[in-house]
Amino acid sequence: MVTLAEVAQHAGVSASTVSYVLSGKRSISAGTRLRVEQSIHELGYHPNAGARALASSRSNIIALMVPLRTDMYVPVMMEIAIAVATTARTHGYDVLLLTGEEGPDAVRRVTRSGLADAMILMDVELDDERLPLLRGTDLPSVLIGLPADTSGLTCVDLDFKATGALCVEHLAMLGHRDIAVIGEAPAVYERHTGFAERTLDGLRSRARDLGIRMLHRPCGGGYDAMAVTLARILDERPDTSGLVVQNEQAVEPLLALLRRQGRAVPEDVSVVAICPDQVAVQASVRLTSVSIPAQEMGRDAVERLVAKLDGRGTDEVVLIAPELTVRESTGSAPSASS
Numbered sequence: 001m002v003t004l005a006e007v008a009q010h011a012g013v014s015a016s017t018v019s020y021v022l023s024g025k026r027s028i029s030a031g032t033r034l035r036v037e038q039s040i041h042e043l044g045y046h047p048n049a050g051a052r053a054l055a056s057s058r059s060n061i062i063a064l065m066v067p068l069r070t071d072m073y074v075p076v077m078m079e080i081a082i083a084v085a086t087t088a089r090t091h092g093y094d095v096l097l098l099t100g101e102e103g104p105d106a107v108r109r110v111t112r113s114g115l116a117d118a119m120i121l122m123d124v125e126l127d128d129e130r131l132p133l134l135r136g137t138d139l140p141s142v143l144i145g146l147p148a149d150t151s152g153l154t155c156v157d158l159d160f161k162a163t164g165a166l167c168v169e170h171l172a173m174l175g176h177r178d179i180a181v182i183g184e185a186p187a188v189y190e191r192h193t194g195f196a197e198r199t200l201d202g203l204r205s206r207a208r209d210l211g212i213r214m215l216h217r218p219c220g221g222g223y224d225a226m227a228v229t230l231a232r233i234l235d236e237r238p239d240t241s242g243l244v245v246q247n248e249q250a251v252e253p254l255l256a257l258l259r260r261q262g263r264a265v266p267e268d269v270s271v272v273a274i275c276p277d278q279v280a281v282q283a284s285v286r287l288t289s290v291s292i293p294a295q296e297m298g299r300d301a302v303e304r305l306v307a308k309l310d311g312r313g314t315d316e317v318v319l320i321a322p323e324l325t326v327r328e329s330t331g332s333a334p335s336a337s338s
Contacts (some may be wrong), residue, residue: 083298
């Protein structure tokens with residue numbers, strides 16, 4: 001491994017001069033700076049991360065809290081995490097991934113230890129226990145998600161309330177008057193997870209405005225859980241002709257069950273999903289869907305966090321407008337087409 005002293009000898013300057021070039025703490029002549037930079041490049045020198053942190057009072061690390069729960073669709077969470085990591089690297093930051101369900105304890109650990117210069121939080125709940133700690137620290141932070149109270153916070157998320165409303169509007173336009181929502185696992189609602197609650201709020205509000213009868217039922221992952229949920233929906237509301245699914249793990253079991261029951265999609269039942277495009281287009285029936293802009297959320301969160309670290313950022317809520325793509329799974333309600 002090349003040392004700072006070897007760079008200094010190669011460039012014909014003192015070790016302190018190399019250090020000043022790296023830290024920018026003193027003015028160095030253009031010619032000397034160029035010689036040092038050329039030596040660094042030729043020798044392949046990489047400053048020690050610990051020494052760099054001591055010199056700059058920064059770790060150049062962003063902590064990303066992304067609890068990996070069994071009741072959440074992990075591929076979406078990881079797609080956001082990858083977008084965070086790749087964007088952070090373009091700004092010279094590495095990412096410390098915190099995947100445990102530690103809640104406030106993880107925030108305390110990061111803020112007290114100086115492990116990271118800033119923090120991004122995911123899986124945000126309406127009354128998230130981590131937020132009082134964030135508000136009480138100088139550590140810059142961004143949330144990918146929306147709590148009930150956004151004061152003093154920077155948040156980036158899909159506008160899930162508008163997403164729910166858009167799904168209802170699409171089905172209503174096709175003549176559907178009885179719709180059911182197949183939601184996330186029950187534990188997601190028990191935690192009052194922000195995205196699920198806000199989607200439900202948008203669905204209910206718009207259904208009420210349009211005079212649509214709507215039923216919401218949470219659903220665990222897998223075929224058996226979906227079978228129970230669908231049977232319950234059709235027993236309570238046999239005239240249901242439109243389904244909104246916000247549960248990626250329920251998509252294929254739902255389509256399989258409808259086929260088994262002889263219910264054609266979309267002739268008998270229309271299905272709208274809130275899911276990544278990959279899930280929608282690879283389903284056994286290509287699904288009309290509102291996409292989850294995972295990469296955009298991850299990139300935007302990092303850009304706003306870096307702006308904060310540079311002293312340019314302000315607290316704000318950024319909601320990405322939903323876009324609905326019509327595919328083969330939605331059509332006119334049976335009563336409307338007869």
